[in-house]
Amino acid sequence: MNPDVLLVDGLTVYRDTYPAVEEVSFALAEGTDAAIVGPNGAGKSTLIQAILGILPRRAGDVFVLGQSLSRQGRLPAQVRQQIAYLPQNFLFDRRIPITVNELVALGWDDLGLKLPWANRTPRRRAVRQALARVDALHLGPQPISSLSGGEMKRALLAYCLVRPRRLLILDEAPAGLDARGESEFYQLLYQLKQDQGWAILQISHDLDMVRKHCDRVLCLNRSIRCQGTPDVALAPDNLALVYGSEFVRYRHRH
Known part of the structure; x- marks a missing residue:
């Protein structure tokens, strides 16, 4: 049996002297789209950043493809290459003269723009x-400064696809898109999960989207209050544990 793509065991993370995430444990299997939901300040982004090794952890372990995250937040290079991360906001200096082709090529190897991307035939393909x-494909020659929000999301997904990946992590990646753009993004993401067999871990505030597209839900408010299929985890009683009873009454009135 293949190991879980991601295994988090007793993860505790502090922000200064404050425990932002406490004793979080869950597993993520191949081909599973799991959403992390919870109120503002619940520790969702902190959890993601600790899994990626961006933030240090106070206690617990993280395993990606069976490999443990070191205390320094590092994974073996062959494991890191199988993880893709889309942040909530992709900030860049619009004066940088880089095309979509060159941006996507950065995901091919660590050489970045040290060599012209067009001179490396396998990478160009x-x-x-x-x-x-x-x-x-039509966006390739365009400078990234000219892209709309939806076009940038597609370019970043292409960045993730340029190498074979096993795990895709998204921190509210559709932020900034209108309703149509968000719907198209999730439809594309769902199709790519089916085609590529990705395991997806994403933060979302859109509970309707989570019900529609995700296989599993982690309800987080510093610790995991409930987890399971959307029908189970997003039941009113469980939402009240995470968000409070006022939130559930508000949703029911609307």
Whole structure:
């Protein structure tokens, strides 16, 4: 039996002297789309950043593809290459003269722009294939400064696709998109999960989207208050444990 793509065991993370995440444990299997939900300040982004090794952990372990995250927040290079991360906001200096092709090529290897992307035939082929999968091949020559929010999300998904990946982590990646753009993003993400067999771990505030698209839900408010399928985890009693009873009454009135 293959190990879980991601295993989190008793993870505790402090922000200064404050325990932002306490004793969090869960597993994520291949081909599973899991959402982390909870109120503002619940520790959702802190949890993601600790899993990625961006923030140090006070206690607990993180295993990706069976490999333990070191105390320094590092994974073996061959494991890191199988993880893709989409932050909530992709901030960049619009004066940087970089095209979509060059951005996606950064996901191919660690050379970045040290070599012209067009001179590396395998990488160029991979970039074209990745952009084609997200219906963005036409964007390749365009500077990233010219992209709309939806186009940028597609370019970043292509960045994730340019190499084979096993785990995709998203921190409210559709933020900034209108309703149509968000719907298209999630439809594309769902199709890519089916085609690529990704395990997906995402933060979301959209509980309706979570019900529709996700296989598993982790309800977080510093610790995991409940987890399971959307029907179970998002039941009113469980939502009240995470958000409070006032939140549940508000949703029912609307």
